[in-house]
Amino acid sequence: xxxxxxxxxxxxxxxxxxxxxxxxxxxxxxxxxxxxxxxxxxxxxxxxxxxxxxxxxxxxxxxxxxxxxxxxxxxxxxxxxxxxxxxxxxxxxxxxxxxxxxxxxxxxxxxxxxxxxxxxxxxxxxxxxxxxx
Numbered sequence: 001x002x003x004x005x006x007x008x009x010x011x012x013x014x015x016x017x018x019x020x021x022x023x024x025x026x027x028x029x030x031x032x033x034x035x036x037x038x039x040x041x042x043x044x045x046x047x048x049x050x051x052x053x054x055x056x057x058x059x060x061x062x063x064x065x066x067x068x069x070x071x072x073x074x075x076x077x078x079x080x081x082x083x084x085x086x087x088x089x090x091x092x093x094x095x096x097x098x099x100x101x102x103x104x105x106x107x108x109x110x111x112x113x114x115x116x117x118x119x120x121x122x123x124x125x126x127x128x129x130x131x132x133x
Contacts, residue, residue: 012037012046025073025089026050027104059092061106064099069106080105 015038020031024047037046058068063082069092077088082105092106093099 010039010041010044012039012044012051014048020045023088024050026053026055028087028089028102055090055103059106061092061101063101063105064094067094067096067099069094069099069101078102082106 014035017031017033017036017038019033020036022043022045023030024036025044026046027050029047031045031047035048037048037051038044055071057071059071060068071090072093073090077086078091078100079085080087080091080102081099082101085102087102090103092101092103
């Protein structure tokens with residue numbers, strides 16, 4: 001079974017894979033076996049669930065309510081401004097001020113407060129919530 005989802009420009013092969021020494025290009029977690037999509041042209045990988053999720057092209061997020069965040073994909077790694085971890089794959093970016101957040105943090109209303117080392121709700125900082133414009 002082949003698919004050409006909007007997340008990638010080449011055709012993807014859908015197959016059952018054993019543990020791979022690669023990460024999903026959307027969520028950045030390891031392909032631990034099971035059903036996944038793979039691009040043999042450029043070694044692009046997607047978990048089945050990640051391929052089936054439809055990411056909105058633009059969101060509004062409480063950690064950066066000043067501007068909308070646009071969905072981007074780049075091969076380069078980046079540091080997520082919400083959890084401060086090195087990430088890769090799809091991300092939401094503010095084109096005005098270079099705020100970058102990974103898709104996992106963008107889908108949550110919690111983030112890791114680097115000053116306290118605690119998981120904190122963004123609702124305590126702002127009354128806005130994650131919305132799709």
